[in-house]
Amino acid sequence: MPVLDKPLKELREYMGSSPCPSDIDEYWDKMILKMKQIDPAVELIEAEFQVPGMTCYHMYFTGIKNARVYAKLIKPDRNDQKEYPAMLRFHGYFGKSPSWNELLNYAYMGYTVAALDARGQGGLSEDAGGYKGTTIKGNIVRGLLDDKENLMFAHIYLDCAQLAGLVMDMKDVDENRVGCFGNSQGGALTIACAALEPRIRKAAPLHPFLIDYKRVWEMDLDVDAYDELRYFFRQFDPEHKREDEIFYQLGYIDLQNIAKRIKADTLVGIGLLDNICPPSTCFAAYNKMTCNKEIKIYPDFKHETMDFFYDEIYQFMKGL
Numbered sequence: 001m002p003v004l005d006k007p008l009k010e011l012r013e014y015m016g017s018s019p020c021p022s023d024i025d026e027y028w029d030k031m032i033l034k035m036k037q038i039d040p041a042v043e044l045i046e047a048e049f050q051v052p053g054m055t056c057y058h059m060y061f062t063g064i065k066n067a068r069v070y071a072k073l074i075k076p077d078r079n080d081q082k083e084y085p086a087m088l089r090f091h092g093y094f095g096k097s098p099s100w101n102e103l104l105n106y107a108y109m110g111y112t113v114a115a116l117d118a119r120g121q122g123g124l125s126e127d128a129g130g131y132k133g134t135t136i137k138g139n140i141v142r143g144l145l146d147d148k149e150n151l152m153f154a155h156i157y158l159d160c161a162q163l164a165g166l167v168m169d170m171k172d173v174d175e176n177r178v179g180c181f182g183n184s185q186g187g188a189l190t191i192a193c194a195a196l197e198p199r200i201r202k203a204a205p206l207h208p209f210l211i212d213y214k215r216v217w218e219m220d221l222d223v224d225a226y227d228e229l230r231y232f233f234r235q236f237d238p239e240h241k242r243e244d245e246i247f248y249q250l251g252y253i254d255l256q257n258i259a260k261r262i263k264a265d266t267l268v269g270i271g272l273l274d275n276i277c278p279p280s281t282c283f284a285a286y287n288k289m290t291c292n293k294e295i296k297i298y299p300d301f302k303h304e305t306m307d308f309f310y311d312e313i314y315q316f317m318k319g320l
Contacts, residue, residue, distance in 0.1 A: 004272060004273050004274070004275055004278065004279070005219075005272070005278050005279045005280045006279075006280050008272070008297070011279055011280055011283045012283065012287070013287070014280050014283050014284055014287060015284060015287055015288065016211075016212045016215065016256045016284035016285075016288070017212055017214045017215040017218060017284075018212050018213050018214040018215065018247055018250065018251060018254050018256070018284075019214075019244075019247055019248045019251050020251050020254070020256075020257045021148075021248060021251045021252055021257070024251065024252065024257050024258065027148065027149075027252055028195075028196065028258060028261075030149075031064075031149065031154060031158060032158070032161065032196055034064065035063070035064055035158045035161065035162050036165075038062055038063065038064065038162075039062065040061040040062050040063075040162065040166060041061065041062045042059065042060070042061045042166060043059070043060040043061070044057040044058070044059055044073065045057060045058040045059075045060075046058075047072075047100070049100040051100075051104065053076060053077055053108075054074055054075060054076045054077055054107050055074070055075050055077065056072070056073070056074050056100055057072075057073040057074070057075070058070065058072070058073075058124075059071045059072070059073040059114065061162065061163070061166060063119070063155070063158065063159045063162055064155045064158050064159070064162075065128040065130065065155060066128060067119055067125065067126040067127070067128035067155070068125070068126045069116070069117070069119060069125045069126065069159050069162075069163070070097075070116075070117045070123060070124035070125045070126075071097065071114050071115055071116045071117065071163055072097045072098075072100065072103060072113075072114065072115045073112070073113070073114050073167075074100070074103055074104070074107040074112070074113040074114075075112050075170075075172070076107055076108075076110050076111075076112070078172050082172070083171075083172060083173060083174035083177075084110050084111065084112065084172055084173060084174060084177070085109075085110070085111045085112075085173075085174060085177040085178065085179070085320040086111055086112040086113070086114070086167050086168070086170075086173045086174075086177070086178045086179075087106040087111045087112070087113050087114075087178070087179050087180070087181075087317065087320075088113075088114050088115070088116070088160070088163065088164055088167065088178065088179070088180035088181075088193060089103060089113065089114070089115040089116075089180070089181060089182060089186070090115070090116055090118075090160065090180065090181070090182030090185070090186035090187075090188075090189035090190055090193070091115070091116070091117075091118065091123075091182060091185065091186050092182075092183060092184040092185045092186055093121070093139075093184060093185040093209060093225055094121050094122055095118075095121060095122050095123075095185075096117050096118075096121065096122040096123030096124070097115035097116060097117050097123055098115055103115055105314070106317070109318070111320075112167060112170060112172065112173050114163055114167050116159060116160060116163050116189070118139075118156050118159070118185070118189070119152075119155065119156055119159060120139055120142070120152060120156075121139070125159070128155075130150070131143045131146055131150060131152065132145050132146040132150075133145030133146060133236070134231075134232065134235065134236070137227075137228045137231045137232075138227075138228030138231070139152045139153055139156065140153060140210070140213075140226070140228050140229065140250075140253070141228045141229070141231070141232040144232065144246065144249055144250070145236065148249060148252050151249075151252060151253050153210065153253040154252060154253055156189070156192075157189070157192035157193075157196060157253070158196065160180075160189045160192050160193035160196070160197075161192070161193055161196035161197040163193075164178060164180065164193055164197040164199075164200060165197060168197075168199060175199055176199060176201060177201055177320045178199065178200055178201055178320070179200065179201055179202035179203065179204070179264075179317045179320050180193045180194060180200055180202075180203050180204075181203065181204035181205065181206075181313050181317070182205065182206070183205070183206035183207060183305075183306075184206070184207055184208070184209050184225070184276070184277065184303065185209045185210070185225075186205075186206075187205030187206050187207055187208030187209060187268075187277075188205070188208045188209040188210040188211070188255055190203050190204065190205040190208070191203065191205050191208055191255045191258075191259060191262070191285060192255060192258070194262045194263075194264045194266065195255070195258040195259060195261040195262050196258070196261070198261070198263045200262075200263070200264040201264055201265065201320055202264055202265045202266070202267075202316060202317055202319070202320060203262065203264040203265070203266045203267070204266070204267040204268075204269075204312075204313040204316055204317070205266075205268055205269075206268075206269040206270075206306065206309055206313075207269065207270050207271060207274050207276075207277050207282065207303055208255065208268070208277060208282055208285065209225060209276075209277050210253065210254070210255050211254060211255045211256050211277070211281040211282065211284055211285045212254065212256055212280065212281040212284040212285075213226070213229060213247060213250045213254060214247050215278070215280055215281055215284065216229070216278065216281060217229055217230075219278055219280075221275060221276075221278055224275075224276050225276050225277070226276075232246070233246075255285050256281075256284040256285040256288055259285040259286070259288045259289045260288050260289065260290055262289055262290075262291045263291055264291060265291065265292045265293070266289060266291055266292070266293040266294070267293075267294050267295075267296070267312065267313065267316045268282065268286050268293065268294070268295040268296065269295075269296045269298070269306060269309040269312070270282045270283075270295065270296075270297060270298070271298045271299075271300070271301030271302050271303065271304065271306070272297060272298065272299045272300075272301070273299075273300065273301060273302045274301070274302050274303040275302065275303065276302075276303035277303060283295075296309065296312060
């Protein structure tokens with residue numbers, strides 16, 4: 001079997017290298033409460049892209065720090081008073097929500113579909129700014145020199161949970177039949193969404209990002225998607241005098257530390273040759289999940305598109 005990381009037997013027992021802040025649960029309980037106190041001021045604008053049998057909307061809502069957050073929304077046309085499932089889709093790092101065309105498969109199943117634009121990246125969500133320290137390189141380190149409540153990825157995680165709640169509140173959506181999925185950063189946001197919104201019924205992350213930062217650094221893989229970690233130390237702590245403090249602060253946005261909160265049935269996919277989001281980081285989160293879960297392991301695959309896994313997700317989500 002190809003090996004990049006730990007042997008598979010060790011991966012199945014690995015519980016992570018990065019620290020978990022002692023107040024992690026109190027932190028996220030407080031952040032969720034702050035989110036729920038926001039008036040979302042939801043706005044739906046019919047999109048220029050439309051197809052028969054459903055309506056496509058540009059959706060805007062107010063998130064944490066008063067930012068206006070954007071998502072694509074597709075609602076099948078209804079002529080009854082029943083409630084139906086919904087699906088949330090999350091995109092990769094630096095990207096934006098998929099094309100309308102890519103979202104239609106679940107809409108044609110009768111699901112309401114929403115796809116977030118992560119703030120500060122390639123889409124239409126507002127980056128509210130106001131972060132101390134670097135804003136030159138990356139969302140992981142943004143706010144790292146600031147108060148822990150001002151970590152940018154904490155705000156993005158909350159956007160995911162808030163979007164889920166807004167969709168669940170729609171009159172034709174069954175709040176107990178909502179799923180979410182994505183790959184890489186989208187896989188990370190899937191985990192975050194399911195951890196912070198306990199009503200999520202099914203979650204399917206593929207090679208998830210944003211887990212076990214110290215393990216990534218120890219493997220010398222703080223390059224590519226994680227290169228801002230190396231940038232941060234080079235610019236702000238070149239002798240690593242504050243290394244323990246920095247990794248502790250990152251613990252608030254390390255998804256292995258909130259994976260235990262997930263209640264959703266969860267299907268995870270990983271490639272054992274992934275040198276972007278190494279397998280051990282994924283297992284660090286997976287092994288801490290206490291929900292009904294399954295992991296699909298692909299020995300010969302790197303951090304790449306796996307069309308066959310999207311078929312797995314589709315079959316998995318049909319049961320909503």
